[in-house]
Amino acid sequence: MNKPLRRIAIFCGLLVLALLIRDNWLQYVKADSLREDPDNRRVLIARYATPRGDIIVDGKAITGHAETTSGDFKYKRTYKDGAMWAPVTGFVSQSYGANQLESIEDGILTGNDDRLFFRNTLDMLTGKPKEGGNVVTTLNAAAQKAAYNGLKKQGGKGAVAAIEPSTGKILALASYPSYDPSTIAGGSDSDAAAWKKLDKKNNPDDPMLNRALREVYPPGSTFKVITAAAALENGLYKSADEQTKSPLPWTMPGTTTVLKNEGNIPCKNATLRVALQYSCNTVFGKVGSDLGNEKMLEEAKKFGFTEQQFVPVRSSASVFSDDMNPSQTALSSIGQYNTAATPLQMAMVAAAVANNGTLMKPYMVDSLQAPNVDTLEKTEPEKMSEPLSAENAQILQSMMETVVKDGTGKTAQMQGVTVGGKTGTAQHGENNSKNPYAWFISYAKVGDSAPVAVAVVVQDDNAVRENISGSGLAAPIAKSVMEAVIDSKK
Amino acid sequence: MSSSTSNTSTHHTSTIGAIGAPSRRNTELALLVFAVLIPVFAYANVGLAIDDQVPAGLLSYGLGLGLLAGVAHLVVRKFAPYADPLMLPLATLLNGLGLVAIWRLDQSKLLQSIGQAGGKATNQLIYTAMGIALFAVVLVFLKDHRTLQRYTYISMAGALVLLLLPLVPGLGAELTYGAKIWIQVGSFTIQPGEFAKIVLAVFFAGYLMVKRDALALASRRFMGLYLPRGRDLGPIIVVWMISILILVFETDLGTSLLFFGMFVIMLYVATERTSWIVFGLLMSAAGAVGVASFEPHVKTRVQAWLNPMREYTLSRTPGATGVHSEQAMQALWAFGSGGTLGTGWGQGHSELIRFAANSDFIFATFGEELGLAGVMAILLIYGLVVERGVRTALAARDPFGKLLAIGLSGAFALQVFVVAGGVMGLIPLTGMTMPFLAYGGSSVIANWALIGILIRISDTARRPAPAPAPSPDAEMTQVVRPT
Numbered sequence: 003m004n005k006p007l008r009r010i011a012i013f014c015g016l017l018v019l020a021l022l023i024r025d026n027w028l029q030y031v032k033a034d035s036l037r038e039d040p041d042n043r044r045v046l047i048a049r050y051a052t053p054r055g056d057i058i059v060d061g062k063a064i065t066g067h068a069e070t071t072s073g074d075f076k077y078k079r080t081y082k083d084g085a086m087w088a089p090v091t092g093f094v095s096q097s098y099g100a101n102q103l104e105s106i107e108d109g110i111l112t113g114n115d116d117r118l119f120f121r122n123t124l125d126m127l128t129g130k131p132k133e134g135g136n137v138v139t140t141l142n143a144a145a146q147k148a149a150y151n152g153l154k155k156q157g158g159k160g161a162v163a164a165i166e167p168s169t170g171k172i173l174a175l176a177s178y179p180s181y182d183p184s185t186i187a188g189g190s191d192s193d194a195a196a197w198k199k200l201d202k203k204n205n206p207d208d209p210m211l212n213r214a215l216r217e218v219y220p221p222g223s224t225f226k227v228i229t230a231a232a233a234l235e236n237g238l239y240k241s242a243d244e245q246t247k248s249p250l251p252w253t254m255p256g257t258t259t260v261l262k263n264e265g266n267i268p269c270k271n272a273t274l275r276v277a278l279q280y281s282c283n284t285v286f287g288k289v290g291s292d293l294g295n296e297k298m299l300e301e302a303k304k305f306g307f308t309e310q311q312f313v314p315v316r317s318s319a320s321v322f323s324d325d326m327n328p329s330q331t332a333l334s335s336i337g338q339y340n341t342a343a344t345p346l347q348m349a350m351v352a353a354a355v356a357n358n359g360t361l362m363k364p365y366m367v368d369s370l371q372a373p374n375v376d377t378l379e380k381t382e383p384e385k386m387s388e389p390l391s392a393e394n395a396q397i398l399q400s401m402m403e404t405v406v407k408d409g410t411g412k413t414a415q416m417q418g419v420t421v422g423g424k425t426g427t428a429q430h431g432e433n434n435s436k437n438p439y440a441w442f443i444s445y446a447k448v449g450d451s452a453p454v455a456v457a458v459v460v461q462d463d464n465a466v467r468e469n470i471s472g473s474g475l476a477a478p479i480a481k482s483v484m485e486a487v488i489d490s491k492k
Numbered sequence: 493m494s495s496s497t498s499n500t501s502t503h504h505t506s507t508i509g510a511i512g513a514p515s516r517r518n519t520e521l522a523l524l525v526f527a528v529l530i531p532v533f534a535y536a537n538v539g540l541a542i543d544d545q546v547p548a549g550l551l552s553y554g555l556g557l558g559l560l561a562g563v564a565h566l567v568v569r570k571f572a573p574y575a576d577p578l579m580l581p582l583a584t585l586l587n588g589l590g591l592v593a594i595w596r597l598d599q600s601k602l603l604q605s606i607g608q609a610g611g612k613a614t615n616q617l618i619y620t621a622m623g624i625a626l627f628a629v630v631l632v633f634l635k636d637h638r639t640l641q642r643y644t645y646i647s648m649a650g651a652l653v654l655l656l657l658p659l660v661p662g663l664g665a666e667l668t669y670g671a672k673i674w675i676q677v678g679s680f681t682i683q684p685g686e687f688a689k690i691v692l693a694v695f696f697a698g699y700l701m702v703k704r705d706a707l708a709l710a711s712r713r714f715m716g717l718y719l720p721r722g723r724d725l726g727p728i729i730v731v732w733m734i735s736i737l738i739l740v741f742e743t744d745l746g747t748s749l750l751f752f753g754m755f756v757i758m759l760y761v762a763t764e765r766t767s768w769i770v771f772g773l774l775m776s777a778a779g780a781v782g783v784a785s786f787e788p789h790v791k792t793r794v795q796a797w798l799n800p801m802r803e804y805t806l807s808r809t810p811g812a813t814g815v816h817s818e819q820a821m822q823a824l825w826a827f828g829s830g831g832t833l834g835t836g837w838g839q840g841h842s843e844l845i846r847f848a849a850n851s852d853f854i855f856a857t858f859g860e861e862l863g864l865a866g867v868m869a870i871l872l873i874y875g876l877v878v879e880r881g882v883r884t885a886l887a888a889r890d891p892f893g894k895l896l897a898i899g900l901s902g903a904f905a906l907q908v909f910v911v912a913g914g915v916m917g918l919i920p921l922t923g924m925t926m927p928f929l930a931y932g933g934s935s936v937i938a939n940w941a942l943i944g945i946l947i948r949i950s951d952t953a954r955r956p957a958p959a960p961a962p963s964p965d966a967e968m969t970q971v972v973r974p975t
Contacts, residue, residue, distance in 0.1 A: 003894050004886055006761040010898055011882040013757075014905040018875040021909060022868055024918040028827045029864035036828020041804070041821075044829050044841050074602055074841065 043074070050075035050096060055111040055134030055373065057091050057103060060143045063136075065091060073189050079104075084182035086150040089161075089175045089212045090141055090366065092315070093183030098197055102212065102315045103137060103367070110135040110370045110378070117378050133373035140171035140368045140381075144486035145454070152479030153178035158462030160476075161213035163345040164483050167353035167445060167452045169383035170362030172313060174456070174483055175346075177213040215317035218342035219459050222428030223472070224441045225337030226286045227351055230274055230401065232301035232335075233289045234394040242275040242397045252284040254291070254329035261287045261332065264427070278401045279409035281425065283336050290335020291328040298335055299324050304389035305361065306350050307343070313366045320347040337428055348443045348457035354387075355402065356422065356445035356452035359395035361386045402444075411442065413477040419488060420447040423480065425472030437463050442476035446484040454487040456480045516577035517569050523581035524565055528558045531588025534837055538596045541838030553595075556617055557588050560624045571631040572951035576884060579950070582877050583928060583943045587623075587936065589870070590929035591616055592837070593857050597850045600843035608847050612931050619933040623940030630944030637949050641892050644698025651692040654684040655738055655747075685747045686938035689754070689903055690945065696755055697895035699727065700762035704891070708763035731755050735779075743789040745780070746910050746922030750903055752776050757902040758895050761885075784920075788815070796820040797920040819845055819853065823915050827859040827867075834863025850931040852923055855915045870929075871912065878905040881946050887953035897949045900942050 028036070036042065050070075054077065056063035064087045066080040075096045081087060092102025100108060109115035113122060113134040122132055142164075149162035153176055164174035185196040202208045211217060233239050239246060250270035251260045261283050263269055269282035277285035290298050302308070302322040311317040320343040326334060333339035346364060354361035363386040370379045390398065402422030405411045411423040423444030440462070445455040458476040532554040539547030547553075561584045568575050595613035603609030634640070640647075657675045674681045700707070707724045735748035756772030784794045792815055796803040804821035806812040822845045830840065840860035845853045859867050881901025888894045907924055914921035925932050927939045 003761055003764065003891060006764050007882065007885050007894065007898055010757055010761060010902060011879070011886075014878045014882065014902065015875070017905055017909040018871055018878070020918065021871050021912050021916070024913065024916050025827075025859075025864060025867050025871065028824065028916055029830055029859065029867065030832055033828045033831040033864075036825055037831065039825065039828075041801075042825040042829065043844055044825065047841055072601075074844075 046096070047074050049112055050077050052113065052132045052134065053077050054079060054094070055113065055136045055371075057087075057111075058136050058138045058371075059087075059090075059141045059146070062143070064143075070096075070188060075189060078189075079183070079187040081182060081184045081187075083147075084184045085180040086146060086176065088180045088183055088210075089177040089214050090139060090146070091183060092212075093186060095183075095186045095193065095197070096189035097193060098186060103139075106314050107137045107367070107370065110137060113373065115378075118372060121372060121374075135373055135378065136371040136375070137367055138369045138371060140166075140173065140366050141175065142173040142487055142490055144490045145174040145483050146176060148482040148486040149174040149176035149456075149458075149479065150178065150180070152458075152482050153460070156460050156462065156475060156479065158460060159207070159213065160458065160460035160462075160479075161217065161345040162456065162458050162479060162483060163214045163349040164454055164456040164487065165346075165349045165353040165362075165364055166487075167357035167455045168362065170353070170364045170386070171368070171383070172346075172364055172366040173454060173487055175212075175214045175366065177211065179207045179209045181209040212315075213459075214345045215311075215313070215315060216344070218318050218320055218344050219439050219441075219461070220341060220428040221337040221343040221348055222426030222439065222441050223281045223283075223337055224348055224351075224424045224426035224443045224457070225335065225341055225343070226278060226281065227355065227398065227402065227424050227443065228302055228305055229286045229289050229298070229335040230278060231305075231355070231390045231394065231398055232293055232298055233274065234397055235301060235390050236293055236297050238289060238293060239274055242401045243273045245271050245273055246277065246285055246289070248272060248277070248282070248285045248288050250284055252288055254287065254332050256327055257329045259329070275401045275404050278424065279404050281410055286336050287332035291332040293331075293335075294328070295324065295326045295331045298322070298331060301389065304387045305354060306347055306386065311346060311350075311364060313346070313364050315366070317344050317346050320344055337426060345457045345459050348441070348459075349455055352402075352423075352443040352445045352457060353452075353455035354389050355395055355398050356447065356455050357395075358392045359390040360388055399447075406444065410471075410473050411444065411477055413473050414442065414444055414481045414484075416446065416481060416485060416488075419484070421445070421481075421484065422447070423477065425477065427471050437461070440472045440475035442472045442480045444477070444480045444484065446488060448488060448491075453491055454484050456483050458483075515573045517565075517573060520568065520575075520577035520580055521565055523577065524561050524584060527581040527585035527588065528554070528561050530585060531557060531592050534589060534592040535595065537837040538592060538599075539838075541836060542596070542599050553591075553617075557584075557591070557620075560584075560621060564624050564627060567628040567631050568947060572947050574951045574954040574956075575947040576880050576950040576954070578876065578880050579943055579947055582873055582880070583940070586870070586873060586877075586928035587620055589858075590854065590926075590931075590936075591620065593854055593861075593929065594850050594931050596838050596861075597843060597854075597857065599838070600849075602843045603846070603849060606847060609843075609850065612850055615933070616931055616936065619936045620940075622933070623937040626937055627940040627944040630941055631948060634945070634948055637893055637896060637945065637952060638890060640694050640896070641698050641701070644695055644702075647691045647695035647698065651688045651695060652734070654688040654691065655734070657684045659741055683932065683934035685744065686934040687941075688747075689750065689907075690900065690938060690942055692751055693754060693758075693896055693899035693903060696758045696899055697892050700758055700895055701892045703727075704762040707759070708765055740783065740787065743787060744923070745783070745790050745793070745920070746907075746914075746924035749776065749780070749910060749922065750906050750924070752779075753906045754899050754903040758899045761898050762891070762895060790920075792817065793920045793922070797914075797917060800824055800917065819848060820917060820921060822846075823853055823856040823859075824917055826853075826856040827916060830860035830863045830867075832864045834859075834861050834866055837861050851925055852911070852921075852930065853915055854930045855912055855926050858929070859916075871908075874905075874908045874927075877901075877943075878908075880950070884946055884950040884953055888949055889953060893949045893952060897946060900946055904939075904942065 053067040057065045064082050067077045068080045070078050079094045092104040094100035094104040111134045113132050145164050153160045160178050162174055162176040181200050186193050200210050248271050253260050263283050267280040269284050272285055299322050307320045307322045310319045323340040330339050334341045363384040365381050369377050372378055399422050406414050406421045406423045410425040414421050414423050426441030428439040440460045443457045445452045458480045460475040536546050594616050598609045598613050600609050674683050735752045738748045760768045784790050800820035803816050804818040807816035807818040826842045842857040842860045843849050878901050885894045885897035910922050911924050911926050913919040925935045
């Protein structure tokens with residue numbers, strides 16, 4: 003009986019060998035792919051096992067972390083003034099992933115970025131817990147607060163984008179209505195309920211929409227700044243005070259439709275300055291159709307239209323069409339028809355004018371820091387384009403300053419500060435049935451330098467239609483943002 | 493390490509036990525110290541990892557395990573002085589590591605929240621004590637394993653009753669997850685299949701010892717294979733049918749595979765005819781394929797084996813039809829996340845496997861927290877237990893002892909293979925438990941009894957040969973066959 007016994011012994015040995023081979027296959031060959039499988043919950047457990055790094059504004063963290071009491075995720079994100087900062091931070095949630103800055107800089111914030119590898123290894127050897135790095139933003143807390151509170155006070159919906167013209171630093175990025183990302187940061191039932199409430203399907207206000215970057219609005223008369231820039235750049239008119247060839251009434255080319263102005267304003271053969279001051283549709287509509295679709299598009303593109311911006315959060319591309327007849331071009335040149343822009347885009351327009359014609363690439367991440375506050379990466383200001391020459395920029399500045407001094411933008415006047423701006427009241431909806439958007443774009447100058455350019459859009463469906471104007475709804479918010487920036491520089 | 497044969501002076505056969513072999517009881521004691529100390533360190537390690545402090549129960553736990561091991565050792569020293577010195581320490585080590593893993597899973601909030609953890613380690617320690625008590629009973633009262641021979645047919649009846657118990661209305665437990673293999677007595681649940689394993693081995697050994705010549709010699713040649721006569725073949729067909737029926741009614745692929753495999757191994761050893769292996773493989777393959785294709789519970793497990801990720805996704809999809817389980821994929825992730833060296837005791841997340849984390853799937857906890865290194869070590873410990881069992885069979889002087897020893901160690905090896913292979917995705921999952929490691933009273937108690945019987949046989953085998961041998965069976969084993 004011993005021969006079969008020995009064979010059984012070999013058989014048992016083979017069974018153990020098969021197990022050993024399988025184990026090596028699983029735990030050595032396939033280990034990494036199993037370990038990093040995104041469906042493997044351990045990936046998320048590890049992600050939330052250490053406190054996440056912070057997003058920093060003006061040297062102070064606007065984010066934090068709290069220990070969760072239930073579930074297998076140890077830490078969850080908290081936000082200070084979450085609703086105010088949501089368009090800047092985005093959210094990170096144990097159940098719903100992350101978006102915007104939280105998602106883009108996730109590697110740094112969780113500490114998983116390759117640049118932190120050496121440090122992490124060192125920490126592991128010395129037994130220190132892993133930490134996340136910080137994201138230092140360019141934002142200005144006072145400006146953000148002014149922007150958000152302004153929108154909130156106004157009610158309705160709206161957004162603000164503010165930029166430092168000389169660098170492209172984004173100073174404020176507000177959207178209203180907003181949401182507090184803290185309410186969806188965890189994985190509990192209350193987070194799920196909050197998430198459901200924020201969902202666009204259940205909430206017509208769509209509070210999670212980042213209106214400053216992701217929504218395009220018809221810019222209305224604020225687009226006339228670009229039309230004016232195109233007129234100057236293409237030599238159609240040489241100065242602000244040259245009489246334009248603008249009949250009144252003006253029938254749009256190829257049609258029998260007369261382009262109307264808002265009210266009885268002195269637009270006949272008006273100078274560009276006067277036309278901008280009173281916001282003459284006829285003058286700028288004709289400038290647009292005189293220049294043609296191609297030249298208008300070219301100028302709009304120089305200001306950043308038709309392209310997404312990555313700040314590094316992606317902004318939607320602003321629209322200026324390329325296949326329009328002269329009358330459509332005329333309408334587009336006063337910010338109607340297909341023309342649509344993000345608040346960031348219009349802030350870039352004001353910033354380029356204020357920065358003597360040079361458009362700086364907008365950005366909101368100043369630097370990335372390791373957990374020990376060493377700088378890993380610093381964003382340097384970068385020139386994006388030159389939409390207009392310095393002389394023309396100065397002509398346009400003087401025109402925009404007239405708007406605030408004597409024209410439609412008087413509500414943005416500030417003592418001791420030179421303010422240039424442009425109002426806009428953009429029609430929208432079928433047959434313009436819906437309440438228009440109130441726009442205001444502006445910049446403030448202290449001495450020779452312009453520390454801030456800002457764009458505000460407000461959509462108030464409950465306001466009385468006649469009361470809606472860029473001057474009434476949007477300009478006061480822009481003013482408070484500019485004041486906040488100037489005060490914080492003092 | 494000593495072995496039963498290396499000490500024989502000049503024999504060129506290993507059939508005959510070591511005459512005058514040292515008893516090796518002190519070797520056993522020394523090994524037992526390690527077998528207790530390693531789990532105690534592991535226990536401290538879990539506490540440090542989870543709570544940053546040495547667990548409060550360390551002393552009582554160490555003393556408890558040490559006391560049980562000490563009692564077992566004293567019983568062996570007194571009642572089986574020539575027993576194999578490795579088996580007790582190996583079983584103690586496995587049992588101790590299992591206790592640590594169960595205690596570690598007790599700390600899991602996730603498992604506590606679904607009522608699958610908390611206090612399980614204490615229960616398991618009580619079961620271990622009961623197991624070692626049964627181990628002692630076996631050694632004290634079973635002076636000679638050949639006594640069991642007398643109960644051949646009673647064993648058969650007993651095994652069948654045990655196997656059919658879960659099907660008795662009112663007795664079968666409802667808390668089962670798929671397979672109907674538990675019975676409920678008061679607040680206790682018992683898995684009779686674990687005990688049936690041993691009882692069946694006794695029956696097979698007794699039956700085959702009597703029938704081996706008839707089976708081996710009275711056969712007809714058919715297509716190059718020796719086929720036995722119908723009346724000798726009858727029992728194997730009956731056993732095969734029963735195991736398939738168990739599978740069908742209790743949906744327990746593992747146990748039926750185990751019993752059938754055990755029977756084929758014992759039949760092969762008894763008759764020395766390879767044709768039995770061929771038959772066995774063909775029949776079990778036919779049975780397994782047949783059942784897997786129509787029995788829904790088994791079918792699910794085969795699907796989970798072939799495509800664990802799909803089952804995982806389906807189990808997470810609300811409104812997906814049919815029963816789906818994420819366990820197979822969770823276990824693979826646990827092993828993969830452990831990697832080569834593991835996360836360390838208490839630092840893995842194998843509780844994600846949910847309700848079976850401390851029973852069927854406890855091996856995945858070892859995989860994740862001890863890594864490839866730890867799992868290989870545990871597999872080798874199991875391998876060593878089997879190897880000592882096979883050596884006991886080789887050294888046994890009587891055919892009954894040989895058959896019983898190989899039956900028990902073969903079943904042990906098959907069980908380890910089926911469970912570990914199932915958890916690691918090598919073969920479809922069958923829902924049995926890792927001997928000694930997994931939570932569960934029946935399993936621990938039955939396996940301690942199994943070790944007890946093996947130790948009894950090895951004691952008889954290694955005992956200095958009584959001369960002249962009084963029994964004709966012992967006479968036969970003195971025959972040195974040419975290879």
